[in-house]
Amino acid sequence: MKYIDQIEMKGKKVFLRVDFNVPMDKAGNVTSDTRVRAHIPTINYALEKGAKLIIASHLGRPKGKRVDEMSLKPVVKILSGLLQRQVSFIDDCVGEKAEQAAANMKEGDIILLENLRFNPGEDKNDLEFAKQLAALCDIYIDDAFAVSHRAAASNSAITVFVNICAAGFLLKNEIEYFNKAMVNPARPLAAIIGGAKVSDKIGLLENLIEKVDKIIIGGGMAFTFLKAAGYEIGKSLCEEDMLELARKIANKAKQKNVQFLLPVDAVIAKRATADAEVKVCVVKEIPQDWIGLDIGPATISLFSEALQGVKTIIWNGPLGMFELPPFSTGTFAIASTVANSGALSIIGGGDTDTAIRKTGQSAKMSYISTGGGAFLELLEGKTLPGIAALEK
Ligand code: AMP
Numbered sequence: 001m002k003y004i005d006q007i008e009m010k011g012k013k014v015f016l017r018v019d020f021n022v023p024m025d026k027a028g029n030v031t032s033d034t035r036v037r038a039h040i041p042t043i044n045y046a047l048e049k050g051a052k053l054i055i056a057s058h059l060g061r062p063k064g065k066r067v068d069e070m071s072l073k074p075v076v077k078i079l080s081g082l083l084q085r086q087v088s089f090i091d092d093c094v095g096e097k098a099e100q101a102a103a104n105m106k107e108g109d110i111i112l113l114e115n116l117r118f119n120p121g122e123d124k125n126d127l128e129f130a131k132q133l134a135a136l137c138d139i140y141i142d143d144a145f146a147v148s149h150r151a152a153a154s155n156s157a158i159t160v161f162v163n164i165c166a167a168g169f170l171l172k173n174e175i176e177y178f179n180k181a182m183v184n185p186a187r188p189l190a191a192i193i194g195g196a197k198v199s200d201k202i203g204l205l206e207n208l209i210e211k212v213d214k215i216i217i218g219g220g221m222a223f224t225f226l227k228a229a230g231y232e233i234g235k236s237l238c239e240e241d242m243l244e245l246a247r248k249i250a251n252k253a254k255q256k257n258v259q260f261l262l263p264v265d266a267v268i269a270k271r272a273t274a275d276a277e278v279k280v281c282v283v284k285e286i287p288q289d290w291i292g293l294d295i296g297p298a299t300i301s302l303f304s305e306a307l308q309g310v311k312t313i314i315w316n317g318p319l320g321m322f323e324l325p326p327f328s329t330g331t332f333a334i335a336s337t338v339a340n341s342g343a344l345s346i347i348g349g350g351d352t353d354t355a356i357r358k359t360g361q362s363a364k365m366s367y368i369s370t371g372g373g374a375f376l377e378l379l380e381g382k383t384l385p386g387i388a389a390l391e392k
Contacts, residue, residue, distance in 0.1 A: 001175075001390045002166040004042060004141050010050035013102055015137035016042065016168065017154050019144040019370065020057035020075050020112075028069065033078050035146075038370050040082055042143045042168035043110075047085075052105035054136055055079075056093055056113045056154055058147065064120030072115050079112065087112055093119060094132035102136040122153050130157030143168030148386030149374040155386040167390055170370065175387065177367040178378050181346045186311035187213055190343075192303075192334065194219030195317025195350060198242040203380035204316065204349075205249050214259040214310065216303050218295050218319030218330060222263050225250060226283050233283070234268070236292035261306055265296030267320065267327055274324045294320025295330035304337040313338055315356075316349040316379060322358065332359045339364035348375035 018039045023031045030036075046053050060070040073089050080087040085108075090101045093113040101111050116122045121129025130153040134140070140162040142148075142155055148171070151157075159165045167175070181189070191212045193201060198221045208215060217225055220237035227233050228246035253260035266283055268290040269276035280296045281287075295303070307313065319334055321327040338345050339361040347356050348369025356362050369375040377384060 001387070003172050004045060004166050004168050007139060007164060007166050009046055009139060011107055012051060012138040013054060013105060013136065014046055014051040014139045014141055015054045015056060015133065015158070015162070016046065016141045017144045017158075018055055018057045019146040020055075020072060021059050021146070022075060022078070024069075024074065028074055030074050030078050033082065035370070036075060036078050036082060038170050039143050039168070042141070042170060043083065045169065046141070047083075047108055047110070050107045051139075052102075052107060053110045054102055054105075054113065055110065056116055056133070057144070058117040058122065058152075059115045060117070062115060062117050064117065064123065066118045070115055070117075072112060076112055079110075083110070085110060090114060094129065094136075098136055116152070116154050123150075124153070125151040125157050126153050127157050127160065129153045131161050133158050134161030137162060138164065140165045141168045142166075142386060142390055143170045144386070145171045145174040145369070146371040146374055148371065148384040149377040149382070151385035151389070156389040159389040159392065165390055171387075173367070174369060174371060174375075177346050177369075178375075180344060181312050181314050182211060182379075185211075186344060188310045189312040189314070190214040190216060190307060190310045192216045192218070192313065192315040192319070192338070193317055194221065194319040194331070196220040196237060198224045198239055198246055200350075201317070202245065203382075204376060207379065207381035208314075209249065209252055209256060209258055212258060212314070214261065214306055215253060216261045216306060218263060218299070218303070218334075219317050220321075221317070222295075223292055225262050229262070231283055232286060232288075233292060234286040234288050234290040236266075236286065259306065261303060263292075263295045263299040264302055265298040266292035267294035267296055267329065268292050269326065272321055272324065272327075274326065276326065278326045293324075294327040300330055300333045303334055307337050307341055307343070310341065310343050313341065313343045313345045314379070315345065315347045316352050316376065318352065318355040322355050328358070331355055335359035335361040348372070349379060350376060
């Protein structure tokens with residue numbers, strides 16, 4: 001795969017695929033610029049090198065139709081503020097308007113195209129639509145890791161029509177950190193897996209068990225494993241149809257000499273609410289009407305000890321219902337252990353980034369992935385179409 005810093009961009013029209021899928025409030029204001037900021041190093045680099053920059057993204061799921069609330073227009077102000085430069089908005093992403101705007105660009109100009117997903121060809125990875133996108137540019141740069149797990153016209157088919165294709169710095173970082181953790185890890189390598197359901201994490205667990213030295217399980221999914229091991233778990237989250245698989249996974253870990261750690265105690269409540277009465281109990285003694293909603297203090301110690309001396313940590317999924325303060329302690333405490341462990345720590349998948357940002361420890365982690373689903377699929381050992389297209 002080529003990277004942006006291996007390419008001559010001076011005076012060239014560069015089509016940059018980004019993820020500006022920013023959160024917006026009902027009035028149409030962008031409520032966080034994190035996703036835009038993530039691409040600034042790539043954008044600034046291209047501008048410094050004299051590119052004519054055509055930026056394209058999706059926003060939301062308009063399903064191939066124009067939906068005014070999902071226009072990328074509000075992002076112009078954010079981007080132009082962050083870059084301290086003028087950004088022009090084109091209210092289409094292909095066709096005459098876009099082509100004319102691209103043709104009239106000078107070095108250092110920036111245009112932002114309208115939401116790619118307003119066109120039905122985007123999600124269908126349509127060759128004809130990709131050809132139209134490709135007609136706008138000389139060079140294609142992909143920096144949108146978060147959509148790499150889905151083949152779309154703007155990250156897959158477009159590479160058929162553009163001769164020079166490369167990854168931007170965000171995508172490069174994602175690939176490099178993932179490789180450091182999973183391809184050539186410093187060992188011992190530990191995986192912390194939490195979140196709600198075992199069923200969402202089967203592929204990931206099966207793949208990780210082949211590669212890691214330790215697996216630490218928390219969150220709602222831990223209770224399915226505990227039930228599979230013969231414990232009564234009260235009204236805690238349990239997927240009955242996953243019990244057999246949970247047993248298989250735990251046995252496989254044993255066979256492979258992978259240390260497999262489950263919670264030994266839990267923070268329990270009768271209701272999952274912020275004002276619920278809470279108790280701590282060992283996992284053998286969860287009363288019938290109670291729900292396990294966080295790992296308990298003995299588990300925090302057990303997991304923290306297991307992480308001592310570990311050289312690489314991969315973390316996906318919160319260890320409790322962290323959104324509610326009474327059940328956030330476990331995730332916060334382990335975040336602190338990971339942050340201070342000295343290990344290479346790579347965090348991501350689903351909403352794990354949100355959970356870790358809430359802990360206030362994110363700056364101390366080695367890398368927090370920008371890809372929810374894409375990071376999960378990497379952990380599952382899958383080839384991502386958006387990355388494969390650049391490797392061709
Ligand atoms: P996931 O998207 O699978 O990583 O799951 C994240 C969700 O799991 C969060 O919204 C947490 O509130 C939830 N969660 C974590 N621990 C528990 C638990 N013990 N019981 C129920 N839900 C949980």
